[in-house]
Amino acid sequence: MKKTILQKKHHILGARMGEFGGWDMPIQYEGILAEHQQTRTAASLFDICHMGEFEISGSTAEADLERLLTCSISSLNVGQVRYGYLLNEMGGVLDDLTVYRLANDRFWLVVNAGTAATDAAWISKHLQQTTLFKDISDQIAKLDLQGPAARIVLEEVYGCSFADLRYFCFQSLKDGWVSRTGYTGELGYELYLPVDAAAATWDAVLAHSKCAPAGLGARDTLRLEMGYPLYGHELDAMHSPVETGNGMFMNWNKAFMGKARCESDQAEGTQRVVGLQLSSKRAAREQDRVFYKNQPVGYITSGSLAPSLNVAVAMARIEASCCEVGQQVEVEIRGRFQEAIVVSLPFYKSGSARV
DSSP: OEEOTTHHHHHHTTOEEEEETTEEEEEESSOHHHHHHHHHHSEEEEEOTTSEEEEEESTTHHHHHHHHBSSOSTTOOTTBEEEEEEEOTTSOEEEEEEEEEEETTEEEEEEOGGGHHHHHHHHHHTSOTTSEEEEOGGGEEEEEEESTTHHHHHHHHHTSOOTTOOTTBEEEETTEEEESOOSSSSSEEEEEEEGGGHHHHHHHHHTSTTEEEOOHHHHHHHHHHTTOOOBTTTBOTTSOHHHHHTTTTOOTTSOOTTHHHHHHHHHHTOOEEEEEEESSSOOOOTTOEEEETTEEEEEEEEEEEETTTTEEEEEEEEOGGGOSTTOEEEEEETTEEEEEEEEOSOSOOOOOTTO
């Protein structure tokens, strides 16, 4: 497995490590529930150095990204970030990613670790000769600071104000970039740093009394409470983003690869990914079947106890006829049937991300 530049730090902190996307990553330190609560009430620091970063530049970069991604690129201002999908020719999701506009002709793509190699090959194959592609993943360390106290921590570490940094925007630091984004639903910042600056920054942020380290276990329960999709669970190359996100983060007024399939799914009302709230704390797991009137109508894509809500929740891919909010269904969990109800997302509605 690959290792991030911070692995020694994780071992010193007593992290329980595990494989994720081909990387040896910290799953938890003190414990998933404690780290989840820390993120919801104060601030947590996550090692996200396994993510991939690509630089796309040149006079035709905007046009190529406009064609390759579902989100609008031409309306993206310098200093803004946007979330979107990279699709194959059949409209299946190759990856979900964020795109940063650094200049009129220069962009960054931040991609998932497990798909980085295939993303690089796919994107490179579909660029014009006048568009330059550079994989800079090995040069960049990525740290995520998340939680309602994140701004306080960041300002005291860097000694300057970040009050003017708006949601899904970024600005330069003395040693990299910081964006106001994240995957937890809380106020958060993603730091992009040279690899050799990662350890010192990690130590400086964790030295703050309001901050503690958190692993991928809490990151997953936090994102599930927000109803955010995870590649390989809610998103994959077999399903279009319409089937998962109901057409969000897509600019329908432009041509993009895979659009025909997306339009078909939008019109025909195929399967959709929805939120389910279960009637107890017994968590459903991936691939558990969902039933309506004793007939299978889909399956669980992600499930867990929601620590902030003290009830089990899940995301499920089910037939469109059963997707209306308030619909009663049943989930088969280890041979027993559990009642559930379709609810609106996010499950957790008190996040500080937009504050």
